[in-house]
Amino acid sequence: MRLRHRIPVRVRHYWRFLAGCLAFLLVLTVAVSTVRIRPYVTSGSDTGGDQVTQDVAGTVDLFDETVAHRIELVFREADYQRMLDAFYDEGEKEYIEADLVIDGTAVPSVGIRLKGNSTLRSLTRDGQSRPGAGGPGGQAGPGGRRAPEGRAEPGGQGAPDAQDGPAGQNGPAGQGAPAGGVGAPAGGVGVPGGFGRSSLKAEEPETLPWLIRFDEYVDGRRYQGHREIAVRVAGMGAGSTVLNEALALDLLAGAGEVAQEYAYTSFTVNDRPTTARLVVEHPDAHFAEDFDGPGVLYKSLATGQFTDQGDDPTAYADDFAQVTMKGSQDLQPVIDLIRWVGTASDAEFDEHLADRLDVASFARYVAWQNLMLNFDDMSGPGRNYYLWYDLGTKRFTVIGWDYNLAFSGDAAQGPLDQGRLGGGGFRGGGTQGPAGAGTNGGEQAAEPPADTTPPGGDAGRDGGPGGAGPGGAGPAGDRPQGAGPQGAGHALKERFLASETFRQVYEDAYRGLYQEVYGNGTALATVDAIGAVLATVDGYDAATATSDAERLRTLIRQRTESLASDEVVTRS
Template identity: 55%
Template sequence: MATPPSAGKRATAARLKHRIPVRVRHYWKLLASCAAAVVALIVLAGNVQVRPIVTSSSDGRSDDVTHNVTGSVDLFDNAVAHTVSITYSAAAYQRMMDGYIATGDKEYVRADVTIDGTLVKDVGLRLKGNSTLAQLTHKGKTRPFFGEGAEDTRGGPNAATDGRPAGGGQFPGGGQIPGGGQFPGGGLGAAGLGGVSLDSAKPEELPWLLSFDEFADGRRYQGHRQVAVRISGMGGGSTVLNEALSLAVIDEAGEPAQRYAYAGFQVNDRPVKARLLVQHPDANFADGIGDGVLYKSLSTGRFTYQGEDPTAYNDDYKQVNNTGSHDLQPVINLVKWVEQSSDADFDADLASHVEVESFARYVALQNLLLNFDDMAGPGHNFYLWYDLDTKRFSVIGWDYNLTFSGDAAQGPHDTISMGGMLGGGGFPPAGFTLPEGFTLPEGFAPPGGGNNAGGGAPGGIAMGNKLKERFLASGKFKNVYEDAYRELYRKIYADGVAVRSLDALVAALSGVKGYDGAATKSDADRLRSTIRQRTTALAKDPVINR
């Protein structure tokens, strides 16, 4: 007897049903609901951008420390003649230098560091700086300020045969700027922004960053994750007295400043040289300020709004502390508001975004110290501090090795120029174009791009900062700025804080191994002259005498 068609279909369905696992058959309604929910999410939220909470891989708060090396004495006690001795593999050092010249990457080499008698093994050591390293010569080669690499044809790393300092890349044909003018010392690459040449054969003279946790997670030295070994600037000579003096007077003025000390610095049994050590602004530094989030402005950064995606700002800011609990959104909000607010709104609402009195003091200090390379300079040297209680920002300075250079008579409302290099209209001059095949270095804008407000000529160094420019241009904040300027002038110059601080620094430096008495006297005399000229010139200014 033939099977009815309907019965055959039921039998087939039964066989297929039993091929489905029992658990699936039991929970098919739940699974169907989940599938429907997934489809709904895809349809309804498929175009919604999901933004990460954490946008920086930098270190978090100090409670991440797993091992704190206490040392024997406070590293930044200026009453102590500190010593720092570094040893590393010569082969590893050469590989690191070869890599930097070839690619520009600043890789860490593993080193053992003895600080004031305390040995710390496997410390990360790398080159530090951007334009500063345009001075560096390695095996007769440089990594020029402009371009991808160049042979040093001037007779070796220390023998300049054409009247220019050795080291650093040059424009073709020498230091002449197309269209007229010349860089100090014959070439920007020759002297970088510091006025001296550097040789990889003399590591005791190079700019370094010591990282205590690079090869040992969670390790600190006296709470410090990193320590910078600073190099000379235009106003500081070989002793970097200008940066130490700037940090001293900023601290005396009651503003946040990094700690510092001089130390006898030795590398692999080479001659000892007195060097300036400076606290690197890390999570430990942030914890000392208060309850807030610290953001570093990067040399490649711009103070411009680039949308709400925090990853668009990876080249602009680095979050230093509180990663995981806070993100970059406050900075994005600030930049957007500064860029897009009307003049009336800027005047009315600045105090809701920024600690106005603190910012006035920051801006006044940069002028008083003749600091060209501040938040509006080519290096974008500043940190943003976001107070979690007030929900407002303060600006903290960093990298003061170009202070006390330039025209000592520049007034409270004058734009500070770097040692006369910029003249009145910026650098390079109008009409300047890069030679064929040359590229601008990290931290500088290409022709027609970048933020040139505040002094940079089109196609030149990217300078300017919209927050600083709008603040100084606003009539509403003129009095608060001038009040801060007048108070700080009287403390730093009229009351003699700058001179006394310089005398104390010279006395401390004289007890450090590797001390060069002649260089220290020369640098100190030059600084005293600048302080005297600045004191006299500003004493006649209407802002001071109001």
């Protein structure tokens, strides 16, 4: 009786009802726990996005690339070390709080974190690489395998700089870039046409790749409309000045293509030395404003495959991230496109692709990637592209980004050749300097282990896996659809290039862009213009910038000359 009276009166009066509720919950748990919960949007609205409560105007347009800028970061050393602990121990890229000054405008309490995946594989801390990163010091690659000296481990140092995966997580494990290259430290892998990249050191935060987020600690805040900006470092094919990426972005914008904005800035971290760095617009909701009319922006993830994985949108969580209109739109248009590309007959593909894709824009996209020797595009290991879905026309547009591996391949690559790591030098043979010209260093192309599939497969002008044709595309059904990140390949691009119907569209686009970029000298003039601005930035290293610029000019001259006699360019 004493125990009974300790129970509250209301509980004693309603114990049967409470017991019934508990029993019902138990039944639901047993019966429904294995049922997959599918997300559905609750509205068909063509509007959406995060609420902006504060937009810092600043004093200078951050992405005015014609002037030098200044960025200063101050953060607590203890926070920085804790961030490094999380990255080294768990592979997590956590934000820390920092105070920021941009061109004299103070922006307190921003979030900053390390950016990149393979870029960070060369990061050392107290001289030690992160366990399993395959960086300096001969660490074992994925699976505990150690790469032979002077050679990239498959899935390790040999792959390009991949983008971040969902929610800032790592992309495909083991995508890395060598610390070496032409003119790089001993032990690095030679990259024809490359500039090399030195190892990153945690003790030098002013040299690291950073993502700066303005609303991480202050909800709804933007800076000149931007939620995030990226402080870039070189990919495997570029020097520390990242001139190649600046050149690519400048050429794209000059031709009227949708491209990220960029600028050069002095960059100071705490009381460390000031360096000259490239900052780039990070594609977010503000980036989507470059398009006319309402639409949805989707980001392809480095872990992604362009393959049909059923009707459940959650099955595509590692493939695409929805950037805009969350809650009012969903991933279904992308799923429908993937399924159609994978199942349409060749005749249906030729007849109805234009119903689903802006074909003229896509032809230019593919031509640009070849012209700029950017093998790490939508079909590269990094899966570097966005999809814009126009809600009015119900058609997609493919948008490129992440060009720190552009202008780093074989200058002799033809319009119908498939680009690949090292400019097609995977099978060795011959020595190559910039763009495979046999000068300036005579580095030999990296030759991967036998069990590694090189980016783009074995495809050259005569095709690759699955049949003949540019891009390695064969008949539908025989083609490897959306190969994994290490193997590269993309069903949409491959089928497009293999189609006789779209061949003329592609070649016409290629011919026009060649004249616009190379034939009239624009590329060379742009290198000079970028270099002139860079020379005014505090922390500018004249010797390095001069060397990088001259290598880039050499590659451009060789590419211009090589393509000038190609039948695609000369055909009237």
